[in-house]
Amino acid sequence: MSHTTLLLIALAGVSTLLLLILRAKVQPFVALVVVSVGVALAAGVPAAKLVETIESGMGSTLGHIATIIALGAMIGRIIELSGGAQAFAHSLIDRFGSRRTPLALTVAGFVLGIPVFFEVGLIILMPIAYGVARASRKPLLVYTLPMGAAMLTVHAFLPPHPGAVAVTQAIGADQGLVLLIGIPLTAVVVLLGYLVSRRMTRREYPMDPAVYAEVYGEGATDAVPGPLPDAVTEGRGGAGGSTQRAIGADGHGTAVLTKPTAPATPEVRPPSFGMVLALIVTPILLILLGTLGQNLLAEGNTLRAVLTVLGAPMVALLIDVALCAYFLGGRRGWDRARIAEVMGSALPPVAMVILVAGAGGVFGKVLVASGIGDAIADVLDRTGLPALFLAFLMALALRAAQGSTTVALITTAGILTPLLQRADLSTGQLSLVALAMGAGGLAVSHINDAGYWMFTKLAGLDVASGLRTWTVLTTTMGAIGFALTAALWPLV
Template sequence: MSHTTLLTIAVAGVAALLLLILKAKVQPFVALMVISIGVALAAGVPAADLVKTIEDGMGSTLGHIATIIALGAMIGRIIELSGGAHAFAHSLIEKFGSRRTPLALTVAGFVLGIPVFFEVGLIILMPIAYGVARASRKPLLVYALPMGAAMLTVHAFLPPHPGAVAVAQAIGASQGLVLLMGIPVTAVVVLFGYLVSRRLTRRAYPMDPAVYAEVYGEPETAGGTAQAPAQTGTGPSDGGHATAVLTKPTPSDTDARPPSFPMVLALIVTPILLILLATVGQNTLADGSTLRAVLTVLGAPMVALLIDVALCGWFLGARRGWNRAHIAEVMGSALPPVAMVILVAGAGGVFGKVLVASGIGDAIADVLERTGLPVLLLAFLTSLALRAAQGSATVALITTAGILTPLLHRADLSTGQLSLVALAMGAGALALSHINDAGYWMFTKLAGLDVATGLRTWTVLTTVMGCAGFALTAALWPLV
């Protein structure tokens, strides 16, 4: 089959995928599976090999990422229900002082965004932003905008979030190097976003009267004990793991004394440190070294997260009065919301396998090579285009990885370069969060913004931060 025919099938497949998700409102997992089968048959994959191709794509992807996503969700759930997230955020506010409260909430969003999904983190921290805005009588957006953008940045860039994990696995990047380079890159992007948000929030924006009343007590009056409103996200999501109802830990979940700031911080960074130590050990210690072998095992992402789950269960659960049944219940409650995320990631792996098996991947690689554009720029632009077209950051990342993997393998890049490519894809997936993104609706409704204001603030900020993230990866490229 000619390259022109294969490329036509690929373009038609991506267009059909977007139509199914955007117009027909088909769940992304189902849409990806349907399109994968259709593309495979149209491209000439033998019917007898179709099932095996699907199973290989699903198995190779989920065999690596399913455990990581599930364990990461468990850690986030324990920190959430133990009251650790609220305690951590309030401690930062106290440490930074009232004048730097927006920065404190931005840092809280960045740190808590590592183990906690974006939507859940927004649910946890938005009531704190409400309370601070009510006490200071300042616009809610001053606190909420950089905080929300920080969490979305982590969601797009770093493991154990599903898109980042799936990309690293698909293109052969090292998750340790993605973290080693991605954490400082993400931190700089978040700080840059905080500075940009300060300029964006200098002017006053219209606010939904109902949300204003909830935040400030009553319209035009201070005081009151307003609680944040319930909000259900709409539109295509990253797998349906958001249930946007603002809640705080119940008395049965946490005792009167919340976890300490050092305890929560230590539990968040433990798996990151283990993974980074393994990466450093593999690059500095002699092959066959006992210490290198130990670090390699402890720093394997699933092992590091499993260790952290046990530590969270003990320090945030058992030591604070949770019995074994309750700890098991809390861990189990983290799994249903991420089940669809895992399946979407697996379906993305199927799509990527189909592109390779059908020869479409090589045809795309030929065309992209002839453009003369650097692979880093291609990764950013492809992810950006898919993010803008269909809304989901996770779907954009997974689809981009499937499209570009043959080109990346042909380019014979180093592990460090592949890790930067993964971060460039994350930068594209961060940008252009707008009306087809569930996260956009969730943030704007909770912040009381209308559509136009959301586009002028949230969409502009995420786009500027995404471009800054790409610029940083490009600056690091000559160094690896």
């Protein structure tokens, strides 16, 4: 089959995928599987090998990322329900002082965004932002805009979030190097985004009267507002409310809240700042030590072998789950049944995320098995554009078209993998390519993104104000992220 025919099939496949998700409102997992089967048959994959190709793509992808995503969700859930996230945010506000509270909430969003899903982080931190806005009588957006953008940045760039994990596995990047390069790079993006948001929030934007009354209501003097009303359609919820998360393909979505409930152990003091910070950074440090051991120590070295095992992402996260269960649960009064219940409650919300990632792996496998991947690689080679720029541009285009960061990253990785293999890039360069895809996945959060609607509803913004603030800021931060990866390219 000619390259032109294969490229037309690929174009028809991606177009059909977008139509199914956007117009027909088909669930992304189902849409990816349907398109994968159609593309495989149209491109001439033998019918006898079709099921084998699909199973191979699903298995090779989920074998690597399913455990990581599930364990990461458990860590975030324990930190959330133990009160650790709120305690961490309050400690940062105390340490930074009232004048730097927006920066403190931005730092809280960045750090908590590593183990906690984007939408859960918003539910946890928004009531705190409401409280400080009420106390200071400053516009709510001053606090919420940089905080929300920080959490979305981490979601797009860094493991253990599903898009980043899937990309590193698909293109053969090293998760340790992605973290080693990505954490400081992401921190710079978040800091610059904070500075940009300060300029954006010098002017005031129209605010939903209901949210305004909720934040600035008469007689409100507490530092943090109490439980907010039920908000199934509005997407608002209280600090103490139990959250049933309807997470979309992106790993975040509209939060469906039940009646606010009291903390599970109100008589126990919340975890300390140092405890929460230590538990968040433990798996990161273990993964980084594993990467350093493999690069600096000789093969056969006992320490290298130990660090390689401890630094495997699955093992590092498993160790951290045990530490969180003990220090945030067992030592603070949770019995074993409660710990098991909390861990189990983290899994249903991420099940669809895992399946979407697996379906993305199927799509990538079909592109390779059908020869479409090589055809695309030939065309992209002839453009003369650097792989880094192609990764950013393609992820950005898919993100803008269908809204989901995770789907955009997985699809981009599947399309570009043959080109990246042919380019014979180093591990460091592949890590930068993964981060460039994350930059594209961060940008252009607009009306087809569940995260856009959740943020704007919680912040009380109308559609036009959301586009002028949230969309512009995320796009600016995505461009900054790509510029930083491009600046680092000659150094790796």
